[in-house]
Amino acid sequence: MLYFEKAKPYLLTILYLAIFIALYLIYGSGDTQNNFIYNEF
Structure with missing residues (x-):
């Protein structure tokens, strides 16, 4: 847990x-990237 507390800022x-x-x-x-994003979500 102590390691996680130290790594939290990096995360x-x-x-x-x-x-x-x-x-x-x-x-x-x-536009192709935008269409892909809108289709995914």
């Missing part, structure tokens, strides 16, 4: 990076 950073990259891919790509 949050990775999570925020993953969300940022996902948003970049959704809004930064062309």
Whole structure:
């Protein structure tokens, strides 16, 4: 549990990076990517 407490900031950073990259891919790509995203969800 102590190890998890130490690793939590890194996990949050990775999570925020993953969300940022996902948003970049959704809004930064062309129409084909957007259509794929809308069809998936």
